[in-house]
Amino acid sequence: MSDVVDPLDSLPSAILADVLGRVADAGDIAASRLASRALLAASYHCPRVRLSAAARARRLRGRGGGDGATAFRLAAANVASLLGTHLRSLALDASQGHGCSDQAIWAKHAEFDEANDLHLTSGESVAAWAATAAGPVLREVDIADFWPQSCWRKAEALPVISRLCHNLSTLRLRKAWLSVDGLRIMPNLTHLALESIRLDDENLSTLNECFPCLHTLNLIGVGGLKDPKIHLPQLKNCHWEVSDVPRSLAIHAPNLVYLELKCVRPGILILDTPSVSTLKLTIDKLGPTVQVDGLVNLKNLRIESSDLNSLLRLFSESRDVRTLDLELPASAGLSELYEAVEPELFSRATEVKLSPRFSYELMRRIVFSMTSYDCRSCLRKLLVHMPPSILTACPFIPLINNCAPLCEVTVLFHADSSDATRQAAASSWPLRFPDITWQWGTWQ
Numbered sequence: 001m002s003d004v005v006d007p008l009d010s011l012p013s014a015i016l017a018d019v020l021g022r023v024a025d026a027g028d029i030a031a032s033r034l035a036s037r038a039l040l041a042a043s044y045h046c047p048r049v050r051l052s053a054a055a056r057a058r059r060l061r062g063r064g065g066g067d068g069a070t071a072f073r074l075a076a077a078n079v080a081s082l083l084g085t086h087l088r089s090l091a092l093d094a095s096q097g098h099g100c101s102d103q104a105i106w107a108k109h110a111e112f113d114e115a116n117d118l119h120l121t122s123g124e125s126v127a128a129w130a131a132t133a134a135g136p137v138l139r140e141v142d143i144a145d146f147w148p149q150s151c152w153r154k155a156e157a158l159p160v161i162s163r164l165c166h167n168l169s170t171l172r173l174r175k176a177w178l179s180v181d182g183l184r185i186m187p188n189l190t191h192l193a194l195e196s197i198r199l200d201d202e203n204l205s206t207l208n209e210c211f212p213c214l215h216t217l218n219l220i221g222v223g224g225l226k227d228p229k230i231h232l233p234q235l236k237n238c239h240w241e242v243s244d245v246p247r248s249l250a251i252h253a254p255n256l257v258y259l260e261l262k263c264v265r266p267g268i269l270i271l272d273t274p275s276v277s278t279l280k281l282t283i284d285k286l287g288p289t290v291q292v293d294g295l296v297n298l299k300n301l302r303i304e305s306s307d308l309n310s311l312l313r314l315f316s317e318s319r320d321v322r323t324l325d326l327e328l329p330a331s332a333g334l335s336e337l338y339e340a341v342e343p344e345l346f347s348r349a350t351e352v353k354l355s356p357r358f359s360y361e362l363m364r365r366i367v368f369s370m371t372s373y374d375c376r377s378c379l380r381k382l383l384v385h386m387p388p389s390i391l392t393a394c395p396f397i398p399l400i401n402n403c404a405p406l407c408e409v410t411v412l413f414h415a416d417s418s419d420a421t422r423q424a425a426a427s428s429w430p431l432r433f434p435d436i437t438w439q440w441g442t443w444q
Helices: 013-023 026-033 037-043 053-062 069-086 101-108 123-130 157-164 205-210 308-316 334-338 343-347 360-372 397-401 419-432
Strands: 048-052 089-093 140-144 170-178 191-199 216-223 229-231 237-242 248-252 258-262 268-272 278-282 289-291 300-304 323-327 351-354 381-386 408-414 437-443
Touching (some): 013 026, 013 048, 026 048, 026 053, 048 053, 053 069, 069 089, 069 123, 123 157, 157 170, 205 229, 278 308, 300 308, 408 419, 419 437
Parallel strands (some): 140 170, 191 216, 248 268, 300 323
């Protein structure tokens, strides 16, 4: 009997290795090794690997081998040793534990777990894979720790990574308490994401010093901050969701073009960001000290706040804002709804988005008071979320009357709106306003 020809033998091993890298999941890669000699050979050159403690435990339990609790950290080290200098991206996820019900309860109720088998950000755990031949060549690292084990242990992941992973460009760490003692400068790191992190760097001074070349910074739910100041001259994109209530927030970033900031009410807010063109701000109310004089290039503005009037005056006056996206918090009362927006705001914007919480009554008040304003040739795009109702007449006629010719209007009906309401609007509104380009959709 002749040997069966492997159809993958004709493909270059580099292509097969790249295919396996796109698969990434360590369990799937291991299974593919059994299917083909070519894939087996290519697996030793795989550039990207992702290991999940929960997925690995499910596979082991399915084979009757327990959950491999003590072996997950060792598995990560073995993969890094096996792939060596071929490995470019490593992702380790223990956020769901081993996928068992007890651990799910611990995570849900933030209970402590005295074990350390899934504490992936500890110095020992990180060094196990970073000290291999893979460490110096890695470009991307993504670690999600198991919170019941990591929340009460200060971890040395950042100092160890800075010492052993010299060429790292992207780093994402989640669900851990991180120390910055001994952190070294990482000139090649351009993308950093910290999510659900307790960080021992209350002013962010160490972060600024050791990551000077960041282009993208995401700080999502980072606690332990008192007077944080981002001072990064090369930063271009920033997403910052502040979990604490610090006394002040400051961003000094001359090349920043995109900023998404979510906070409560900082006493001092400083945005020294002259290049920002897109700002998405979620804030309760302004504090007593606000400095935003540098936003000279602001074009796209989204604000979610119960203090819209003050914020809009602050950010849109004397600026050429073209896209305006307005939202109100769920806690906003009826009086705040009616006082939220002044009609003349629409006279300067070319694109306006009215969010779901702008009720029909508020929308009617705004647009019917616009009859004394001339917005013609300005508003070119309008997006409206319609509330659940049986309304069939167009409720924002004055706004449409002042739209620029060939304006594009997108109407999103609530999912509970009847088909009759949708059909009536879709058939009658375009006939009344033939110069408008209508688009229809649904929101939940």
